[in-house]
Amino acid sequence: xRPRSPNIQNYRPQLTSVLSIANxxxxxxSTVALVAFVAWLVAAALRPSSYGALHAAAVSPIGRALxxxxxxxxxxxxxxxxxxxxxxxxxxxxxxxxxxxxxxAVAASIVLTxxxxxxxxxxxx
Amino acid sequence: xxxxxxxxxxIAARARGLGSARRGTGAWRAERVTAVALVPLTLWLVxxxxxxGGADRAAFVAWLGRPLPALLVILLLLAAFRHTGLGLQVVxxxxxxxxxxxxxxxxTYLLCxxxxxxxxxxxxxxxxxx
Amino acid sequence: MIIHSSSQVSRFRLLRRFPLPRGFGILxxxxxxxxxxxxxxxGAKRTKTFQIYRYDPESGRNPRLDTFEVDFDECxxxxxxxxxxxxxxxxxxxxxxxxxxxxxxGSCAMTLDGTNWLACTRFITxxxxxxxxxxxxxxxxxxxxxxxxxxxxxxYSMIEPWLKASEPPPQQHERLQSVADRKQxxxxxxxxxxxxxxxxxxxxxxxxxxxxxxxxxLQAWRWLADSRDDAKGERLDALEDPFRLYRCHTILNCTRxxxxxxxxxxxxxxxxxxxxxxxL
Numbered sequence: 001x002r003p004r005s006p007n008i009q010n011y012r013p014q015l016t017s018v019l020s021i022a023n024x025x026x027x028x029x030s031t032v033a034l035v036a037f038v039a040w041l042v043a044a045a046l047r048p049s050s051y052g053a054l055h056a057a058a059v060s061p062i063g064r065a066l067x068x069x070x071x072x073x074x075x076x077x078x079x080x081x082x083x084x085x086x087x088x089x090x091x092x093x094x095x096x097x098x099x100x101x102x103x104x105a106v107a108a109s110i111v112l113t114x115x116x117x118x119x120x121x122x123x124x125x
Numbered sequence: 126x127x128x129x130x131x132x133x134x135x136i137a138a139r140a141r142g143l144g145s146a147r148r149g150t151g152a153w154r155a156e157r158v159t160a161v162a163l164v165p166l167t168l169w170l171v172x173x174x175x176x177x178g179g180a181d182r183a184a185f186v187a188w189l190g191r192p193l194p195a196l197l198v199i200l201l202l203l204a205a206f207r208h209t210g211l212g213l214q215v216v217x218x219x220x221x222x223x224x225x226x227x228x229x230x231x232x233t234y235l236l237c238x239x240x241x242x243x244x245x246x247x248x249x250x251x252x253x254x255x
Numbered sequence: 256m257i258i259h260s261s262s263q264v265s266r267f268r269l270l271r272r273f274p275l276p277r278g279f280g281i282l283x284x285x286x287x288x289x290x291x292x293x294x295x296x297x298g299a300k301r302t303k304t305f306q307i308y309r310y311d312p313e314s315g316r317n318p319r320l321d322t323f324e325v326d327f328d329e330c331x332x333x334x335x336x337x338x339x340x341x342x343x344x345x346x347x348x349x350x351x352x353x354x355x356x357x358x359x360x361g362s363c364a365m366t367l368d369g370t371n372w373l374a375c376t377r378f379i380t381x382x383x384x385x386x387x388x389x390x391x392x393x394x395x396x397x398x399x400x401x402x403x404x405x406x407x408x409x410x411y412s413m414i415e416p417w418l419k420a421s422e423p424p425p426q427q428h429e430r431l432q433s434v435a436d437r438k439q440x441x442x443x444x445x446x447x448x449x450x451x452x453x454x455x456x457x458x459x460x461x462x463x464x465x466x467x468x469x470x471x472x473l474q475a476w477r478w479l480a481d482s483r484d485d486a487k488g489e490r491l492d493a494l495e496d497p498f499r500l501y502r503c504h505t506i507l508n509c510t511r512x513x514x515x516x517x518x519x520x521x522x523x524x525x526x527x528x529x530x531x532x533x534x535l
Contacts, residue, residue, distance in 0.1 A: 002403060003285040003310055003318050005366070007393035007460040009277060012369030013270045015258075016507040017457060024216065031209050038202070038244035044185050045247040051182040059179050071171070078167065081160055087505050088157055090528055093521035096259040098507055103256065120175045140409035142465055142498075149497040150530045215504075218497065219461055 015102045019080060026077035033070040072113040079105035079112075152211055159208035166201040186251055195252035199245050206241035210234055261513050264368075264381045271369060271383075290319030293345050301327035304385035305337060307349070310396050318396065321346075327379065334382065335363050335374035338400075350399040358514065361449030365400055366392050371451035373514045391454040393463065407450050410467050414475045414493065419486035436482035443477035443522055445515055446470065452509035452519045458502045466502035467494075469509035469519030476522035479529060491530055500526060 011017075043051040057063045083101050086092045092101055177188060188194055213233045221229055258265070278286060290309055295302040302324045310318035323341050330340035335353055342349045351374070352362040358376040365374050366389040368382055379386070394402030424430060453459050453468035467475070475494060478484050494500045500523070509519040 001284050002312070002395040002397065004282065005308070005390040005392055005394055005396055005402065006281065006285070006287070008273055008275065008457070009279055009281060010272060010366060010369055010387075010389055011392050011455060012265070013273050014265070014370070014508065014511055016511050020457075020504065020506040027209075027212055028216075031213065034205055034209060035240060038240055038247070041189075041198070041244050041247040041251075044182060044189060045250045048182050051185075055179070055181065074167070074171070078164065082164065084505060085157065085160060087520075087524055088527065090521065090524045093510065093518055093524065094259075095261060095510060096257060098510065099257045099259075116171060116175050120178060123176060123178045136405050136409045137412065139464070140406060140413050145493045145496045145499060147492055147495050149495050149501040150527075150534055152497070153501055153527065154531060154534070219458070219502070 015099055019102050019105065023077060023080040023084070026073040026080070029070060029073035030077050033074060036070075068113070068117060071116055072109060075109035075112040075116075076106070079109045152214075156208060156211045156215075159204045159211070162204040163201070163208055166197060166204060169197060170201055186254075189248065189251045190254070192252065195248050198248050202241050202244045202248070206237045206244075210237035213237070258511065261511055261516055262376075265370075268383060284317065286317050288317050288319045290321035292322045293324065293341075295324035295326055296344065299324070299326040299328070303327050303337070303379055303382070305341070306385050306387045307338075307341075307400070308389045308396075309349070309399050311348070312398055322385070325379075330379075332378055332380070333375050334365075334367060334377045334379055334386070334388065337379055338374060338388070348399075350401055352401055359447060361447035364391050364449035364451050364454070364514070365389065366454070371455045371512045371514075373449060373451075376514060391450060393454055393460045394450075402450075402454075404450060406463070407453055407468065407470070410471045411448070411474065414467070414471055414478070414490070415486075416474050416478060418478075418481065418484055419489075420483060421485040430483045432482055439480045439482065440477060442517055443473055443480065446473055446477070446517055447515060448474075449514060451512050451514055455508040455512045457506055457508065458504060462498060462502050465496075465498035467499050469503075469523065472500065472503070472526060473517065473519040473522040476526050479526060487529075488533075491526075491533065494526060495530060500530070503527075 040054060043054045058067065083092075083105050086101070092098065173188070173194065177184060180188070189198065210233065214230060217226060217229050217233065256267075281287075287308065305323045305325055307321050307323060308318060309321050323345060325337045325340060326344075329344075330336045333356075335356060338349065338351055339353075342351075351365070353375065354360040354362045356363075356375045358373050361373070363374040364371060366387075367374065367377050368387055371391060374388075388400065390396050390400045391402045394404065394407075397403050418430075420430065448470060450468075450470050452473075453463075453470045456469055458466050459468040472494075475490065479487055479490055484490075503523045505520060505524070507520045510517075510521070513519065
């Protein structure tokens with residue numbers, strides 16, 4: 001049997017492949033968040049006690065940390081997906097555009113996450 | 126003129142496989158259409174949840190009970206689970222090559238459908254209770 | 256930070272490899288053992304260290320990583336020159352493909368410092384220290400730096416890369432094509448089939464048995480875009496498959512690594528767009 005040359009063990013991570021795997025990982029996290037949202041809806045439809053338990057978990061420090069991570073993951077997936085939608089329209093394929101849009105997507109998701117949590121803090125008073 | 130050199134039948138046959146499935150554009154298109162629908166819907170949901178803050182059950186039920194939020198949440202659930210189901214199918218096809226692939230695909234498809242129905246029913250029950 | 260041409264070597268060498276265990280997913284026969292160290296010849300003032308993947312099919316041993324010290328002053332500026340210097344002065348058993356030494360034949364495609372490029376157009380000064388030279392990623396290795404491209408070439412012949420016209424050729428002149436139509440082929444006909452792109456595509460790593468890969472799909476688009484070709488429907492039918500075409504998730508490692516500056520990612524997007532058009 002011939003040996004196979006190394007692939008992921010040796011190939012350099014680049015913005016292209018790193019953002020692509022990030023889109024996948026954030027998709028999986030967003031799926032978990034979506035199922036959690038459905039659980040939240042079910043709790044709201046049922047007795048107050050079940051909602052209360054979920055609510056307490058969400059405002060706890062661990063719950064808050066998970067929510068921040070989930071928000072960031074969701075926004076990164078959103079920005080990455082918009083980038084993908086442009087590509088599906090065959091727009092932005094020059095290397096310069098690929099790299100620029102990549103960095104914009106990362107920056108935009110950080111800004112959006114920060115904005116969401118800062119506004120939330122402001123609303124609560 | 127010399128004949129072009131053909132790869133040996135086993136190598137060419139392996140490249141051909143079982144032939145083209147002649148489908149795949151439908152799933153690709155559905156994933157993009159649901160994505161386009163999800164951009165405004167998810168942004169609206171995140172904005173609404175941020176505006177609600179750490180609301181208690183009464184406030185959340187009051188918000189969800191009104192027709193427009195209930196409708197948008199139901200549309201979001203439908204689009205999101207279609208999008209998620211298609212995406213997870215692609216992920217499983219990419220990374221799972223063992224005999225577990227088909228059971229996993231079936232389970233994922235059915236789970237997405239079931240959880241979506243659960244979410245829609247929960248929203249409807251809150252909306253119609255008022 | 257912003258790459259504008261595939262010939263740009265990345266300044267930031269923060270992550271040389273993905274943070275995975277070194278032997279992650281490597282089959283027993285592909286595991287790379289440590290190899291020999293070949294010191295620089297006496298009197299060499301400027302040297303460059305090369306780590307080169309070696310595999311001898313007749314030895315029965317696993318592949319190994321040899322370290323060579325190359326005399327910078329004695330060999331030409333390109334990595335291929337260094338390899339030729341090693342073969343002529345140090346170890347004549349070093350085996351690699353090469354032909355034109357000017358970046359037009361595609362023979363010397365290799366994984367240099369973790370990205371795919373042609374050895375004859377990569378300057379030694381652009382390489383890291385130590386420089387790493389591996390055969391093209393994810394291909395079976397025949398010997399040393401020579402990959403077995405039979406499967407990739409079989410996938411290429413499967414897309415039937417020739418003109419399929421319904422009319423016989425005209426008697427008095429060639430098949431006519433307007434300047435605008437001919438322009439549609441620019442950026443696709445120049446492919447030298449070096450397979451740098453296919454070798455760098457993670458989707459082809461995981462599903463290369465069924466996914467055609469960027470090189471083959473770029474050529475498929477070259478024939479779909481040709482105004483003289485009349486078999487667009489059959490070509491699209493053959494491509495419309497969840498694996499043959501739709502394993503492409505627009506990762507775009509291909510466009511990043513093409514040594515001729517071509518854009519396989521864009522070609523694949525054009526195929527998907529044409530595929531969508533016939534359903535609307």
